[in-house]
Amino acid sequence: MTQKSYQDTLEALCAEDDRIVVMTAENRAAIRGLPPKLGPRFIDVGICEQTMIGMAAGLSLRGRVPFVHALSVFLTMRAFEFIRTDLGIAGLKALIVGGVPGFLSDGNGPTHQAIEDIALMRGIPGMHVFCPADNEELVQAIPLLTKTDQACYIRYYDGAAPVTHKSPVEVGKAETLTEGDDIAILSVGFLLKETVKAQQVLSDAGHSTRLCNMRFVSPLDAEAVRDAAKTCKLVVCVEDHFKRGGLYSAVIEQLADEGIHGNVRSIALDQKWFTPGRLPQVLDNEGFTGDKLAKRIEALFKETV
Amino acid sequence: MSGAENVGQDGAKARAALALRVREHIIRMATEGGCFIGASLSCADVIVHLYTEVLDIAPDRLDDDSRDYFFLSKGHDVPALYGTLAELGYIDKDRLKNHLSVDDHIYWHPNRKMPAVEFHSGSLGHLLSVSMGVATDIKLRGGNNKVYVMLGDGECNEGSVWEAALVAGAHKLDNLVVVVDRNEFQANIRTEELIPLEPLQNKWQAMGWHTRRCDGHDFAALDQAFTDLPFGEGAPSVVICDTVRGKGLPSIEKRADRWFVNFTADEIAQLLEELHGQAEAQLTSEALHVR
Ligand SMILES: [Mg+2]
Numbered sequence: 001m002t003q004k005s006y007q008d009t010l011e012a013l014c015a016e017d018d019r020i021v022v023m024t025a026e027n028r029a030a031i032r033g034l035p036p037k038l039g040p041r042f043i044d045v046g047i048c049e050q051t052m053i054g055m056a057a058g059l060s061l062r063g064r065v066p067f068v069h070a071l072s073v074f075l076t077m078r079a080f081e082f083i084r085t086d087l088g089i090a091g092l093k094a095l096i097v098g099g100v101p102g103f104l105s106d107g108n109g110p111t112h113q114a115i116e117d118i119a120l121m122r123g124i125p126g127m128h129v130f131c132p133a134d135n136e137e138l139v140q141a142i143p144l145l146t147k148t149d150q151a152c153y154i155r156y157y158d159g160a161a162p163v164t165h166k167s168p169v170e171v172g173k174a175e176t177l178t179e180g181d182d183i184a185i186l187s188v189g190f191l192l193k194e195t196v197k198a199q200q201v202l203s204d205a206g207h208s209t210r211l212c213n214m215r216f217v218s219p220l221d222a223e224a225v226r227d228a229a230k231t232c233k234l235v236v237c238v239e240d241h242f243k244r245g246g247l248y249s250a251v252i253e254q255l256a257d258e259g260i261h262g263n264v265r266s267i268a269l270d271q272k273w274f275t276p277g278r279l280p281q282v283l284d285n286e287g288f289t290g291d292k293l294a295k296r297i298e299a300l301f302k303e304t305v
Numbered sequence: 306m307s308g309a310e311n312v313g314q315d316g317a318k319a320r321a322a323l324a325l326r327v328r329e330h331i332i333r334m335a336t337e338g339g340c341f342i343g344a345s346l347s348c349a350d351v352i353v354h355l356y357t358e359v360l361d362i363a364p365d366r367l368d369d370d371s372r373d374y375f376f377l378s379k380g381h382d383v384p385a386l387y388g389t390l391a392e393l394g395y396i397d398k399d400r401l402k403n404h405l406s407v408d409d410h411i412y413w414h415p416n417r418k419m420p421a422v423e424f425h426s427g428s429l430g431h432l433l434s435v436s437m438g439v440a441t442d443i444k445l446r447g448g449n450n451k452v453y454v455m456l457g458d459g460e461c462n463e464g465s466v467w468e469a470a471l472v473a474g475a476h477k478l479d480n481l482v483v484v485v486d487r488n489e490f491q492a493n494i495r496t497e498e499l500i501p502l503e504p505l506q507n508k509w510q511a512m513g514w515h516t517r518r519c520d521g522h523d524f525a526a527l528d529q530a531f532t533d534l535p536f537g538e539g540a541p542s543v544v545i546c547d548t549v550r551g552k553g554l555p556s557i558e559k560r561a562d563r564w565f566v567n568f569t570a571d572e573i574a575q576l577l578e579e580l581h582g583q584a585e586a587q588l589t590s591e592a593l594h595v596r
Contacts, residue, residue: 021445040445045476051434051469058438061424062370066438082465085428086435090417 006030006158009139010067011037013146020146021059025049025070029099030156049079056094057086065093065146072098072114072155073105080120083151088124093151095142096121101155102240103274103282104190110273118188119245121153122218128152128171129218131189134161137215141169155189162193163213172219178203180210183301184228185293187213188239188247194283195238197290202297220250222258229255229262233305236265236297240288243268265300267293316358317524323392324353325580328553330388330401332576338405339567340413341381343550343557347488347521348455349385351546354527355453355484356389359534364395367421373450374423374439378432379457379486380414386422387411395421430463432456433483437473440481448480451534455484459491462500467512474513479535483514483543486521488550493561493593509543521546556585562592 004012011034014020022034023043035042045052049070056066068075075098076083087094098117105112122129128150132138135158145152148171167175174186178199187195192213199211210232212224228235229251237248248266255262267288274286283289287296331345356362361373377386384404391398396419403409410416414427423439426432436454443450460466473481487505489496496502506516515536519526527546536542549558554576557563568576568590575586 043441045472048468048472050430050465051437051472054431054434054465054469055438055441055472057424058435058440059442060438061435062439062442064442081428082431082434085425086431089425 003135004139006135006138006142006156007033009142010034013143014038014041017065017146019063019065021064021066023052023056023066023068025052025068025074027070027099030097030158031069049074050082053079053082053094054086057082057090057092060087060092060094061090065095067095067097069097069099071105071112072101072117073112076114076117076120076153083121084124087151088127091126093149095145096151096153097156098153099156101157102189103279103286103288104157105276106279106282107276109276113273115241115269115273116245117153117155118217118239118241118247119249122250123245126150127218128216129155130216131155131214132157133187133189133192133213133215134159136161136165137169144169144171157190159190159193162196169215172216172221174215174221174224175213176224177211177213178209180208181231182208182233183297184210184212184232184235185297186225186228186235186237186247186251187211188217188237188241191238191240191288194288194290194293198293198297201291201294205294205298207298207301214247217247217250220254222254225251225254226258226260229260229264234263234265234297234301236267236300238267238288238293241268243270263304265304267296317528320350320353320357320524323357324350325553326392327353327385327388328580329577330391330398331384332554332573332580334384334387334401334404335566335576336568336570336573339565340384340404341564342384342566343490343560343564344379344382344457344486344488345384346552346554347548347550348382348486348546349388349552350524351455351484351486351521351527351548352385352389354524354531356393358528359531360453361450362421364393364420371448371450374436374452376423376426376432376436376452376454377415378426378454379429379460380426382457382486383413383415386415387419390419390421429457429460430465433466433469433473437469437476437478437481440478441476443480444478451480451482453482453484455486457491458485458487458489458496458502458505461485461502461505462491470509470512470514473541477539478541479537479539481541482534483509483541485543485545486548487545488548490550490559490561490564492564495561505545513540515540515542516545517542518545518547521548522552553580554586555579556588560592562594564593566590
């Protein structure tokens with residue numbers, strides 16, 4: 001099945017919904033073909049993330065639905081207070097599309113590593129956080145996210161799908177790809193292509209392993225989290241994010257709120273930036289390839305179960 | 306309500322009388338928790354002028370998307386805005402008594418739940434870009450309305466002001482008008498002693514803006530400055546209004562230590578008399594410690 005690109009999806013959506021405007025802080029990687037198609041509805045502010053968010057708030061105030069684009073790290077951090085104050089306080093809607101989040105910044109180095117972006121964005125009341133695992137989820141979600149009332153931070157990823165999806169994207173819903181009751185892997189974003197392999201290795205080793213593709217960190221799928229914690233002997237949150245503030249934090253907050261005691265562990269970046277390099281080597285070096293994840297999860301299982 | 310009938314000497318007198326009543330409201334908000342009195346008094350005349358002579362807006366047109374927009378970016382001068390809105394029928398005068406009550410939305414910075422408050426502010430350097438979003442949408446829809454945004458001079462320390470100014474120039478937003486309340490002070494210090502802004506007009510010109518400068522307490526000068534907007538083709542306009550922080554109350558004018566004040570009822574009574582030309586108030590409330 002051929003997938004539409006993000007850009008084509010956005011273009012089609014613009015044609016049917018004249019509220020949509022496409023903005024960028026001179027990062028056109030995902031939207032290079034749109035300027036001639038959208039004319040004045042394509043707004044490039046230059047390398048001015050704060051101004052872009054302020055303008056998005058003003059456009060939203062007038063009823064527009066802005067899609068804003070920049071690298072995740074600059075969008076969510078340089079412009080953080082604008083997102084929090086201009087969009088957040090006002091409850092104004094914009095789709096905040098962050099490029100090369102997490103490990104995807106590969107060779108750029110720590111200045112470009114958005115690995116606290118989820119923590120920041122989910123800390124804003126009402127803000128949704130969507131982490132697509134692949135292009136299929138990304139393009140499926142865009143029309144849905146346009147229709148909600150909430151602003152949403154999108155951790156952009158448009159790679160090929162590593163699995164045949166079992167359920168369509170729904171706001172706040174995870175997708176359970178495999179059932180299991182020894183181990184549950186809660187996977188964030190593009191890491192699905194590695195956690196799928198890890199699930200297979202663990203399953204081959206005789207561990208009944210559940211794989212949840214979380215899709216949204218906010219709103220969190222409380223049902224999926226609750227069921228994993230109650231059913232499985234070990235729940236592992238896998239994310240290319242700081243340990244503090246991301247999926248793992250969201251999960252243990254949810255469980256604590258409900259008074260559920262689960263054996264929940266984290267595989268994330270614990271108080272460190274990652275060593276830059278080409279993506280496959282970064283994954284290997286940080287222990288996030290399918291094989292290495294399986295080994296780490298196996299070790300956690302031996303240690304804690 | 307750009308009333309040509311008000312222009313001229315009579316109009317100026319009427320505005321001065323209105324501004325005096327606005328200043329009374331500001332002074333009355335400077336107790337029971339207090340307010341940022343100096344910055345409110347400095348921009349009161351300019352805000353009165355905008356609402357009576359410049360803005361195409363009325364209390365019954367707040368949902369009309371062809372109205373002019375006014376954004377108060379520096380925010381802490383909101384008593385001047387609320388005083389003006391109360392005098393012009395946008396909000397009940399009685400409502401000002403709710404200042405700092407948790408049962409209303411009137412506090413030290415603007416809340417857009419208040420009628421005619423287009424956006425919340427207080428964090429400096431935000432509303433130039435927000436107003437640019439509104440101005441951009443108006444252009445996209447082919448509208449003729451204009452967007453005005455008031456900045457403080459201290460606020461012009463913020464990088465986001467200049468970032469936005471650069472973009473507004475590049476985007477040729479000629480339906481956008483910045484008004485700078487040039488009261489020569491930032492919070493506790495004179496601007497020129499800390500981060501000098503002059504020559505301020507040149508800075509805006511360098512960003513591609515048409516500029517004017519006038520006495521922000523002289524209604525005849527304001528009449529001149531705000532005519533024929535935009536001032537030129539294809540670029541945003543800025544009016545730098547030279548003002549005096551604390552204007553109208555000699556006992557606090559240009560006083561670095563009377564930035565935020567919380568006066569006693571007795572001091573408020575004296576200040577109201579001082580406003581009307583009586584003796585200077587004997588202020589005993591503790592002043593801010595400045596350097
Ligand atoms: Mg000032």
